[in-house]
Amino acid sequence: MTITLPPVPHRGRLTVLALILPLAVLVVALGVAIALLPQLPNPVATHWGPSGTPDGFGSPIETLVMLTVIVVAFSVGMWALGFFLGSSASTRRLSVFFALWFAAALSGLLVGSLVMQRGLSDASQAPGIGLPLGLSFGFATVLGALAAALMPGDAHQPTTTPVPADAERLPLGPGEQVAWVRTVEPPHLTWLIGGGAVLAMAAIGLGLLGATTVGFTFGITMALLTLAFSLFSRWTVTIDREGLRAHTVLPRPRTVVPLDEVESAEVAEVRPLPDFGGWGYRIDSTGRVGIVVRAGEAILIHRTGGRQLLVTVDDATTGAALLNTLADRARMR
Structure with a gap:
């Protein structure tokens, strides 16, 4: 069976933010590390134990080669995720964030650990890694968030095509207004x-x-x-005359599907590991986005542009039927 992937917009900017920028961070880190080599012990400390003292050592060159291989492989993987499966803005932004976060965190941590070892004759004398760890992870988080914010969102893609006649509906009286709200969270x-x-x-x-x-x-x-x-981990799902909205305890992140972008909605059964590789905000091999909090029933929304959104939630049958009914109404406005 041939799988046709939906189109992915903004691939040029995605390539800059999720591939070129992380590799540039890596190159800068390698330049700094190479400049430090004459001042470093050999071997250098590469791992710190629970006591805060080094307990693992290795060649500086081998450490830099390993960093390069890991960062390049991860950056290419995140770029490929967004480039081929990024039909939704959330997928593109996640690929940008994690590609840059990983490169900056790992590169910063390595450079920080090497800076601490300058002038030492024995790497076992190196101080704890706590400060470089905190600084590199904090800087990487800020840098990744800023880069993700530069990734454009999805353009509005309304449709006037009727919802399929065989899609489930929820009977509503003329002018009757309904809002459906459910909260879902992981077991225990x-x-x-x-x-x-x-x-x-x-x-x-x-x-x-x-x-x-x-x-x-x-x-x-x-x-x-x-x-x-x-x-x-706890998501609130709302369906009303505006469409579907899903958000956590905080206002962000959130997912919004306007009614005029709903082609149809149905109920699907979800197995987190086989279907999405785990729990959380997930993307499967076809580019389908899933808010997968637990196994079981979910609302599967077919959106314009070939996009799909799946949300695990209780009483998915009512939610999907109401979304179809409200999408029908939206076509008549």
């Missing part, structure tokens, strides 16, 4: 958040008691990950 969300919070506090406490930057850094990282998980 409270336990997951609680477990992450306990682990983070334990790691921070152990780090402070043992005066180790690695333990403290791990605890802070776990705390931030737990916070992010709690903010972005």
